[in-house]
Each structure stands twice: as structure tokens, then as C-alpha cells.
Amino acid sequence: MVLSEKEKINELCKILLEVGALLMETGANTFRIRVTVMRIASAFGYHAELLITHRALMLTINNEESDLFFSRLMQTSAHRVNFKIVSGLSRMSWHIIEEKWDLEMVRHEIDRLKSVPHYPRIVTLLMVALAGASFCRIFGGEAIEMLIAFVATFVGLFVRQEVTKREFNPYLCIFLAAFVSAMISGAAVNLHISSNPEYAFATSVLYLIPGIPLINSLLDLLDGNIINGVVRGLNGLIIAFSIALGLLGAILIYNI
Template sequence: MLSNQLYDEQKVKDVAMLAGRILLESGAETYRVEDTMTRIAEFYGLHNTHSFVTPTAIIFSLNEKSSTRLYRVSDRTTDLEKISEVNEISRAITSGKVSLEAAKMALDILDKEDLQYKFWLKVLSSGIVSLLFLFMFDGSPSDAIPAFISGLAGYYICEQIGAYFKIRFFAEFAGSVVIALIAIACVQYFFSESIDKIIISGVMPLVPGVPITNAIRDMMAGQLIAGITKGVEAALTAFAIGAGVGVVFIIFGGSI
């Protein structure tokens, strides 16, 4: 009986940890990760659980006698579709609609799936977003094409550098450099009018809006360490974007 109980606890821990890891790697708030893991464990009668989640690690224990698990999370992205799918599986577990084995299988399949949009579509969308922000900032029609190109090119460079060079914040720095160079070139050699509006519109796809929102939500939920960590990460990302634009202006400022 004891061996079966321990086996069941290990299976519960497997499912809870897997669900938490997918959520954290997909950009979910830390309080959501802890709440999901706790609810899954409590449904199977394991009420004395302890979880501690930061943006880079998950620590989970079922009780004082059970071994504690630690999972390190190094790669994080924003995948709202996976977050939604994990939430659906979690609700199905707690409502008794699926067995533990079926939930584990569904989470394994979800973990291996790539639900991100195609890269070319994300690049194209970044250009469209920059174009829309230009008109929101009351930009002129002559700045429309430069804003579209700068947003598209900046996002492309940021993603490509981020994929090959694992240096935090350097990708955003390089992307903003490209955006500023395109804006200056279009104003000097073509018919564009406003450098500042082109640059502001172009960097909008790089702005860490989701991390800022998650940092605030974690702080409001009492997750101070996670909230501060995400807030600092978002601030450094914004600083890298501003630094890239600033470097270009320092180098080419005299010729503008």
C-alpha cells in the first residue's frame, strides 16, 4: 500500500511539475504556475504542498516526507496558446474529466508542440504594428513605408541575433540600432519627415509589454521576488532599446 501511494505521489508530482514548467516557459505569471500546481495536487488529496517559483526555477514538494524537486528554466517565451491549453487541462483534471495518465499524455504532447506563428508572419506583423503605431502617433503618410520597414527589419534582426547569440539584451540593442539607421537614412535620402516618430513606431514591437504586465501582476499577487525580477528584466530590455538608438544618434547625430 505504501509503495502504491508513493508511486501515485510521484505521478502527481510529474504532472504538476510538467504543467508548471510549460506555463513558466510560455510566459505565465509565477502565481499562476504555483496555483495550477497546487490545485492539481490538492485534487488528488495531497493538500500539504509547497511550491516556490521564480522566473528561472520551480521548486515543488508534496509533503515533509516527499522528496523536493527543482527544475531550472533557462528559455522563456510568450506563448498564450500553450498557457490556455495548460489551463484547460488543469480544469479538466480538477473537474474529474480526465485521468492522471491522460493528463500526463496531453501535457507531454503539448510540451512538444510548436504553437508559435510562422516566423515570416511574425516579422510581417511587426511591420504592420509599427505602421499602425505611426498613425496613432499622428505621423505623416510619407513616414509610413519607413516605419513599416524599420519595424519589420528591427524585429527580424532581434529574433535572428537572439536565436544565435545567447547574450541577454544584445538582440534588442541590435534591433534598435537597425531601426534608427533606417529612420535616419529615410529622412536624409528620401521624402520622410519625422525621425522620432519612425523610430518610436519601429521599436514598439520590441517593447517588453507582456513582461511589464506580468511583473505588475506578480507584485499585486504578493510574488515580490518574481515581480521585481521581471520588472528589472523589462527595464534592462527597455534600456537596451534606448541605448541602441542613442548610439546611432551619437555617431550620426552631427549629420542629421
């Protein structure tokens, strides 16, 4: 399929925006998005200018020889961390430079990356629950507290996945997950099952901590992308607040 210059620039613009939006949704920082998009654009002989925000991306690409330029805006959809896509897109940008991929191959690769499956659900649940138990152990819990943290994390994450699937407000999902986890580990505190049940109570909601928004926020701020940094930081704070509200619910019910 031979594309005219105009069609080519149109298709390239679409692809670049899709790459940028995917990176934004899956948890890359602003610097990484800019570098990746610029790299792909320059591999095709165009110069790209980007405006990156949390909910939309704006891109202008131009060819300095023919002075043809193209602008487009694209909204990002719901944010969902997925480092397989970030890693795959970064790899793809190097393949494009080193192996001179054409647009069709790039389009295929993006579609393939989007359909790469997650880890099986049970593996995710078990490993994250194990991480919760590990946290409990690091803070000083014993075997029984680790078991409580394990169960609370497992059920909480399950609830979060189920609620997210039904497309509730993301902060509400986190609130519900934190509430369920805190109710399970709080029951242990209330029934005096072990000597130090507070360890389990404190660590049972740690799987929800907004690590990526907060770290990305500070990375953006250090890079000079102040607005994106502030937006991500606020997002992280609201998530932390939702977790606290979930805990508050359990604290009030059990009167801990």
C-alpha cells in the first residue's frame, strides 16, 4: 500500500498520539512520553511538538523540507498501570530506528501490545496477598498476623478488581477495597486473636498505596513539568484520602 505524503503524515500523527496516550494511561512519566514520541517521529523524518496533560495529548508534527504540518488532539482513557505496554512501546521505538519499520508494522505492534494478556488473576491475587503478608512481617508481625494480612489483602484486591470491572468511580473502588480489607483485619483486632493485631490492621491496606502517582509526580516536578507533577500528586493524595476513609469506616464500626 503506497501512501501519499498527506496520508502518511495523518497516519503517523494518529500512531504517535496513540503511543503517547497509551504511555500516559499505563503509568509512564512525562519525560518518558516526550522522549518516546519524539524518537519515533524523528525516525520517520518529522519533527514533533507535544503538549502532555493528564487527560489529553496535543501533537503537531511537521516536515521541515516540504513545510507540511499536521495537528491533532487525543483524549486518554481511564488510567490503568501496565508496565508490559510501557516496556513494549519503548522497545518498539528502538526497533523503529534500528530496523527501519514502516507504519503498518508499527500499527501491528501496537495492536499486539494492547492484546498481550495480564498475569492470570489468581496469580496476581496470590502474589499481592503474599506482598501484604511480607509487609506485615517487615513491620514486625508474627505468623498469625501475616495470615490475617494475607487474607485481608486477597479479599480486598478481589473486591477492587470486581468493582473496577463495573466501572465505578476509581476513588470509590479504592475506598471500598480499603474498607473491606480493614473490616477483615479489624475483626482480628476486635476479637483479640493475636498479641499485636495492629500490625495486620496497618499493613492490610498497603497494596492500595498510590506509589506510582506519587513517585511519577515527584519525577515530573524534578523534570520541570510542574503542572503534570501537581496533577499527579493531587491524584495520589486523593487516593491516600480514599484509603483513610475506608480505614475510618472500619475504625468507627469496631470502635478501635
